[in-house]
Amino acid sequence: MKPIVVIGFLGTQLDSGQGAGRWSKWRPTVALTQHEDKVVARLELICTRAHTALAEGVRADISTVSPETTVNVVVLDIADPWDFGEVYTRLYDWARNYAFDTEREQYWAHITTGTHVAQICMFLLAESRVIPGVLAQTSPAKRQRQGDPGSVALIDLDLSRYDAIAKRFDAEQRDAVTFLKSGIATRNARFNALIDEIEHVAVRSRAPILLVGPTGAGKSFLARRMYELKKARHQVGTGVFVEVNCATLRGDGAASALFGHRKGAFTGAATERAGLLRTAHEGVLFLDEIGELGLDEQAMLLKAIEEKRFFPMGADREVASDFQLIAGTNRDLREEVAAGRFRDDLFARINLWTYALPGLAQRTEDIEPNIEHLLMLHAGEANRVVRFNAEARAAYLRFAQSADAPWSGNFRDLSASVTRMATLADGGRITVGLVEAEIARLRWLWQRASAPSHGAQDVDLNALLGTERAEAMDLFDRLQLEAVLRICQQARTLSDAGRQLFHASRTQRSVVNDADRLRKYLAKHGLSWDTLSTALR
Structure with a gap:
């Protein structure tokens, strides 16, 4: 067990006493050193200059009951012990310059004595780990008898140790x-x-x-x-x-x-x-x-x-x-x-x-829960519950999560789309017919915005791969690579392009790494995302 080092303020009232009668009184600082199962190796006894004599008297009494305890009287220049700013500053400066050695010693911050302000400061310094220890709260025995040191309760402010609180x-x-x-x-x-x-x-x-x-x-x-x-x-x-x-x-x-x-x-x-x-x-x-x-x-x-x-x-x-x-x-x-x-x-x-914040096209897996949220909001506003039938839901999600849906307006587009279908739904049911009409409307909406993306047809494979390599490719491989490059041209990131290209198969994998799959495909043709980012834009 590591030696115990206690840091505490002198109790100008509780620790005081003169003559033999003082030994029949419970004095917190003295009592703290009288526990046979918790021997205090060192006590840093903090006091103001006005109470140095009392601190020396307490040190002498502790040497009588616990000769194993070394008592250091620490005098701090505190003019007003009720001034929080002054007490905290003096105590903080002292603690920052103290040679704590947590590898070899354990530290207790005694909070029974001192003004309430001093106790609060000790708490804050222990909580912030400026004093790297636990709080010690002492109390007298219920039936006080001479020589009975009472009890000591230790409070560790590391919340990670308390499962219920954590x-x-x-x-x-x-x-x-x-x-x-x-x-x-x-x-x-x-x-x-x-x-x-x-x-x-x-x-x-x-x-x-x-x-x-x-x-x-x-x-x-x-x-x-x-x-x-x-x-x-x-x-x-x-x-x-x-x-x-x-x-x-x-x-x-x-x-x-x-x-x-x-x-x-x-x-x-x-x-x-x-x-x-x-x-x-x-x-x-x-x-x-x-x-x-x-x-x-x-x-x-x-x-x-x-x-x-x-x-x-x-x-x-x-x-x-x-x-x-x-x-x-x-x-x-x-x-x-x-x-x-x-x-x-x-x-x-x-x-x-x-x-x-990623756009909706980069979060296609979140389209479904957002549709449910939007339908719930519509129900609250219109006092009318609307649901998809199974086929309509599958058809809408198939389109919404595909590369054909750029969602250029992001969640505004999705909100407007769901609102239109919910408003037109007879009997509170969104049917396949409504979904097909909505998909046509969305395609028309995005037609102009997505038109430039069709410029992928102009990708010059000869320039990207070199004429010899490009002309040596089978038509099948050439068409496949051009299709991939069209998606890459529209996508913001490698991951975004991968999600679109592997939309179906990704759901069947336990570990999803669309970006790595696309990176390996491009590398097979001697291409990289950085190269394409420059060449295709």
Whole structure:
């Protein structure tokens, strides 16, 4: 067993006493050294300069009852033992300079003595592992007798040691993740991992968060859910969720909408305007399409994020607003910075937590649970339950999860599609006929958007493979490779292309690795994804 080292404050009342009568009194610090089964090797006895004499007396008494215990009197310059800032600072500085050796010693932080402020500080330092030990709470015996040291209770603040508590925390974290996903049982591993991390960040950090993804991928929805989660966990104050699409802000109107203006700041400014940043005070400000902001507004926003202060238009005095920023963009801000359209210092400031939300075409396995969610929402709004019949459901999912469905509008397209079918469903049943009509409507909708993708016909295999190799290929292999390249030309990533190409067979595999299958196929023809990314775009 490692030697026990106790760190505790002197009890100016409980540890005091003069004459022989003091031995009939329970004194916590002395009693702590009287347990035969818990021998204290060293006691760091903390006191103020005014109580040094009492501390020396306690040290002398401990040497009588426990000669094995070395007592070090630690004098801290604390003028007011009820001043939390002062007590914590002095104790923190002492602990940081103390030579803890957890390999050879175990440490107890005694919290029975000292002011309540001192006890709280000991708790916080042990909880944060500045003092790398457990809390020790001593108490007298119920029937106090001379020489009876009472009891010692040890409290380990490492929650991982408490299964019941750990399970409650795990359940709470799962509930929060479910909340962020609106209760939709998503099946996409990448998206689930992303939401797991966002849950941690949302409730632990007030730093800016950047959501990247195509229009309709759910950036606005997720930002609002993060705000609601933070609100439920008391991570934001009384402020509200303020959302603005920066693409709608132009000219003087952009600065005025964001930062407010004084009366007469410009032609037409007939009244004072607070601005959205002030409206978001103690809340969350979601700036969607932040890449659309002008450079002047970007500079003003950077100051507001860093200093929580800014000048409204036409004002000669700063105003304050303490908000958390969530930004959204469908652009690659790295490219915007390189092109001089986005400030690199602002990008650096909002790029601490960046999350790329995959589009619906990259999450085809999540189409089915999202359809169920949308039908449930429709039932609540229309007071009418609608269901697919079995054949219609299979037909719709077959199309929706195929390469023929690019879902260019992402979840907006899916929501509109389900709403149309639910509205037209007689008797609350979506039939094959309704599904076929909806598929035709979607094909028409996406026809123009997907037209450029047919340019894969122009892929020059001679240029990619070399004339000799290309002409030596069988027609079968050539047509197959061209079909694969058409999919690669449309896909954003190697994994996305693989999901489309192996959509049917992937469901029959215990281990799914679409990207690796496609990579090996391309390598067989001497091609790589990096090569195609350059050649096909």
